[in-house]
Amino acid sequence: MKTIRNIVLTIVMLLTAASAAFGAARAWEIDKAHAAIYFSIDHIFSKVRGHFNEFEAQINFDPADLAGSSFIFDITVDSIDTNISKRDKHLISADFFDAGTFPKMRFESKAISDAGGGIYNVAGTLIIKDKSYDLTLPLQLVGIKEHPAKKGTEVAGFNGTVTIDRLAHGVGTGKFYEMGVVGKDVEIFVSLEVLSTK
Numbered sequence: 001m002k003t004i005r006n007i008v009l010t011i012v013m014l015l016t017a018a019s020a021a022f023g024a025a026r027a028w029e030i031d032k033a034h035a036a037i038y039f040s041i042d043h044i045f046s047k048v049r050g051h052f053n054e055f056e057a058q059i060n061f062d063p064a065d066l067a068g069s070s071f072i073f074d075i076t077v078d079s080i081d082t083n084i085s086k087r088d089k090h091l092i093s094a095d096f097f098d099a100g101t102f103p104k105m106r107f108e109s110k111a112i113s114d115a116g117g118g119i120y121n122v123a124g125t126l127i128i129k130d131k132s133y134d135l136t137l138p139l140q141l142v143g144i145k146e147h148p149a150k151k152g153t154e155v156a157g158f159n160g161t162v163t164i165d166r167l168a169h170g171v172g173t174g175k176f177y178e179m180g181v182v183g184k185d186v187e188i189f190v191s192l193e194v195l196s197t198k
Contacts (some may be wrong), residue, residue, distance in 0.1 A: 014054065025061055025066075025069040026061060026065075027060050027196065028156060030192060035191065035192045040187045041143075041184070041187070050080060050088075052079075052081070054079035058071075059072075066120070069112050070109045072108045073106065074104055077092060077102065095173075095175075096171050099165070105127060106126070108125050109124035110123055110126075119198070139190070140159050142156075143157055150195070154196050156193070163188070166186050171186075174186075
């Protein structure tokens with residue numbers, strides 16, 4: 001009996017150690033007043049810029065524990081804001097995002113690697129209109145320090161830019177691209193300040 005009990009205890013200890021080893025890295029809460037997901041796209045000769053007013057993020061990050069680190073973003077499509085309400089309504093229509101049918105976009109990391117120079121390649125899955133695509137978002141860790149205005153809290157900063165082909169991701173049929181009105185390549189700029197207690 002003692003032998004069986006010892007074996008069971010050993011297995012439990014090993015499983016507990018393994019769980020700790022593969023657990024999540026340090027959790028960070030997004031500072032919504034100082035975080036944004038911006039985008040830019042060509043319109044004939046100009047650049048149209050905008051952002052999404054509503055998004056949630058689940059972030060676990062430790063540069064010493066990339067295996068346990070992760071980034072998840074959930075974006076509310078009809079919160080798109082280009083400062084022109086008529087254009088915003090067109091963007092959330094069936095011509096582009098079809099927000100009535102697909103109200104959310106999501107990015108979920110699968111693996112994070114250190115690319116050097118403070119850059120971390122966040123490889124994951126981008127879900128638009130319920131279809132999944134591979135995407136790697138390079139994020140620069142700008143820094144981690146004690147928050148100057150919040151004692152006992154640390155702040156970290158990330159910036160990253162990636163360009164995607166909206167037509168390859170099902171955003172639009174290509175009609176307006178073929179007319180020479182709206183481009184297909186969208187530059188996305190992610191800027192984040194995140195907070196964590198010490």
